[in-house]
Structures are given as structure tokens and as C-alpha cells.
Amino acid sequence: MTGILDSVNQRTQLVGQNRLELLTFRLMGRQRYGINVFKVKEVLQCPKLTLMPNLHRLVKGIAHIRGQTVSVIDLSLAIGGRPTQDVDKAFVVIAEFNRTIQAFLVSSVERIINMRWEEILPPPEGSGKANYLTAVTNIDNELVEILDVEKILAEIAPVNENMSEGIGAEIQQSKRGDDIVRRILIADDSTVARKQVERAMGSIGFEFVSVKDGKQAYNTLLEMAAQGSVFDQISLVISDIEMPEMDGYTLTAEIRRNPDLKDLYVILHSSLSGVFNQAMVERVGANAFIAKFNPDELGNAVKIALAE
Template sequence: MTGVLDTVNQRTQLVGQNRLELLTFRLMGRQRYGINVFKVKEVLQCPKLTSMPNLNPLVKGIAHIRGQTISVIDLSLAIGGRPTTDIEKCFVVISEFNRTIQGFLVSSVERIINMHWESILPPPDGAGKANYLTAVTNIDNELVEILDVEKILAEIAPVDESMDSTIGEEIAQAQAEKEVVRRILIADDSTVARKQVQRAIESIGFEVVAAKDGKEAYRLLQEMAAKGKISDQISLVISDIEMPEMDGYTLTAEIRRNPDLKDLYVILHSSLSGVFNQAMVERVGANSFIAKFNPDELGNAVKTALTV
């Protein structure tokens, strides 16, 4: 187990185009789950947890780790399962995404698996809207569920989705001056994240075309291009990076390779952050990158796209 933890800590700094490294773990049962290693800062044996008044019921306690105070979320309970027991035998996955750091309490940690995004598939249609999955995959003939940790975090600590009204006014002025199409395509596999972006974009007067992953987004763009000039139908694309079947990097690269789509303005909008994102943004030809989720930053990125 120590080897697995050491590997996680070393490899969270790596990046591979159109591939991901999945950390697999189990909760209170036999089902196997996964999380992208790039969201993981560290994995450690569960430390002593401190209970505090008025904590969210899904938060098992507070841990003091490397000079930081971190909330530890009972991941099994958060997705509707049984509360985690035998905490002293459990592990905490310290994660960083959406500009926050938190710990997820898990029963056991297994290993890291390097996979191609094409092997990561959307949840089955019968999973329902209440599930906590962004994707599924098959490893060693066993179904692995990739959890929508953004949805879990949003339920525990909702974010302010309102946008500064002056940004909307400035965008309206830019639209009037350039007569841009009031329509934007967004792609995100997280239902919560997709709705957050959609509400923010609609609040500044745009229609939204929504796709649940890069493959669906590219298909929609191809269908639009077949009908006529793409710039007459949408003004830009806002895409997540981590998505099943086709990630945001690959989507951007495909857009740049397609003569009918190559001039589209593309904003990559991800829960991940760091230097490697900026490097990949330049490599695939995206116009900009912003970290989730700040509605004002998103609005300003749209304003920039409309004024270039």
C-alpha cells in the first residue's frame, strides 16, 4: 500500500495528452470507484479527526494536515451509501479541484491505472439523474464508477453562481458593436458543472447548446458546419477538460484540424489547475484556460472572446 501512495504523490504532477491516470478505491462495499489522479494531492492513512459543531452531516470531521485544516468528507455517505466505519483503518484522499482542497474518506485504496479517454464511457442511460457518476470504465472485467466529485462538493458547499451585472452590460455592448451570434456551445460531463455554466451564460443573454462530453460536442459542431458557416451559428465553445470518450484537449485539437471549425474561439474551463494546463492549452490551440468556477472570470473570458 505504501508504494501505491508514494506513486500517487509522485505522479500527480504528470500529464499525458488524451490519457488519464485513474486512482481506484473502494468504499463500504465491493463496488470499485475511480478519481482522476490530477485531482489528487496526497493519499494517507486517516489521521485523527476533530468534530466541530454545525458541520455538514456528510463531513466526518476536520483534519490538520501539513499546516492546513481540511474537511474530510465521508464519500460513501455522500453518494447515498452506508456511513464509513473503522475509520482508523481507512484512508483519506486529499483532493484539489474547483479552487478548494478537501479530503475524501475511503475504505481502501488500490492502484493507479493509465487509460485512454476513449475507454472512459458516459454512465448508462438507466443510471438516472440522481446518480453521482460522470463516467464508467472496465478494468480487469470489473465495472469501475468514476464519481462526480464536483457534484458532491457543490451539495456540501454551494458556490455563488451570480455574475457582476456590469460584465453583462459590457458583453451586450460588445455584441452590439460586432453583431455576434448570441449562442454558445458548452461541453461538460458533470451535470452540476454544466448547469452552473449554462445558468451563468444564459444570465448574460446567450442561448446555450449543451453537450455532455467532447465527442457529443464535436458531433454537434459538425452538424452545424454541414448547415452553413459555423460563425453564423455559435460565437464560441466553452469546454471542460476531463470528459469521457473525448476530452477537452482532443476536442480542441479536432476543432483546429477541421477547416470548417478551425477559427472557432475555444475556452477550456476545468476544475484542474496548474502549469501543465497552460502548456496543454497552447499545444492544442485553445484560446484561453480558466479554472472552475468563478462566474465573473467566466463572463470576462466570454467578453474577451467577443472583442478579439
């Protein structure tokens, strides 16, 4: 396992080309899972775990890693499976989501696979664990499931989804005032993340159109443009970066290429808080980047967008 992620920092050229690399792993069974390498900081043999009182039932224990105290989440148990056995032979995937470091306990780690986002598809209808999936793909004629980590984290440590009342008032008092179109297009493959943004925007009086990936977002914008000026229908786009079929970088680039859409204000809103490529955000033409999830920061970004 030593060195499997040594080249992660050299992989940023994949960003913006609608490509990603998946680190594949298994839990308590034959099913394979994947996580985007850009969210992974390190993979280790499971260190010694310390049990502490009042830990969440999904937290296997606390580990001291690189000078940090990290909660180790039993990923199998978190998605409704059996608790991970033989912990001393298991691995932890150290990842950064939503501004914090987490460790996910997995039974085994396999390899890194270079893929296109077009090969990453929404979960099939009726999938047994669909409520914990953001996407699926096929590798070596085997279904690989990509988990909704944000949903798991929200169950362990719920975040505040309410925006400060003052931000809504400031938006209303901005120079555009009552002339703004109080409707936003939201694109995110995570049900939890999508709902968080919807609640935050709804709390300040905005309506929203929500879609599950960049391709759906772009098609929605094309449909709007066919009906008339898109600027009379929405004020801005808030998009995740990692999404099946079309990622947020590619969505932004496509918006900028389309004469009917090119002046739309785009906020990229991602859990890739520690490793996102600011140069790429600017290169594809996004107006702003906000790390998930702070409702006031998101509200302030919307306020700036509407004031321009």
C-alpha cells in the same frame, strides 16, 4: 501506500493524448471507484479527526494535514451509501477541485491504472447512482464508477452562479455589439458544472447548446458546419477538460485541425485548477483557460472572446 503518487508530476505527458490515469478505490462495499490522478495531491492513512459544531452531515470531521485544516468528506455517505466504518483503518484522498483542497474518506485505495479516454464511457441509462456518476469504465472485467465530485461539493458548499450585471452590459457594449451570435456550445460531463455554466450564460442573455462530452461536442460542431458557417450559429465553445470518450484537450486539437472549425474561440473550463498544464493548453490551441467556478471570471473570458 507511501509513494503511490510519487510520479504524478511526471505524468503530464499523458495530457493531450486523450489519456488519463485513474486511482481506484472502494467505499463501503465491493464496488470500485476511480478518480483522475491529476486531481489527487496525496493519499494518506486517515489522520485524527476533530469534530466541530455545525459541520455538514457529509463531513466526517476536520483534519490538520501539511499545515492546512481540511474538511474530510465521507464519500460513501455523500453518494447515499452507509457511513464509513473503521475510520482509523480508512484512507483519505487529498484532492484539488475548483480552487480548493478537499479530503475524501474512502475505505481502501488500490492502484493507478493508465487508460484512454475512449475507454471511459457515459453512465448507462437507468443506473441506480447515475445522478452521482460522470462516467464508468471496465477494469479487469469489473465496472468502475467515476463519481461526479463537483455535484457532491456543490451540495456541501453551493457556489454563486449569478454573473455580475455589469459584465453583461459590457459585453453588449463591446465593439461587436448587437452583431454577436448570442449562442454558446457548452461541453461538460458533470451535470452540476454544466448547469452552472448554463445559468451564468443565461443570466447575460445567451442561449446555449449543451453536451456531455468532447465527442458529442465535436459531432455537434460537424453537424453545424454541414448546415452552413458555424460562426453564424455559435460564438464560442466552453469545454471541460476531463470528459468521457474525448477530453477537452483532444476536442480543441480536433477543432484546430478542421478547416471549417479551426478559427472557433475555445475556452477550457476545468476543476483542475491547481495542476493543469498551461503549456498543453497553448499547445492544443485553446484561446483561454478558466478554473471552475467563478461566474465573473467566466463572463470576463467570454467578453474577451467576443471582442476579438
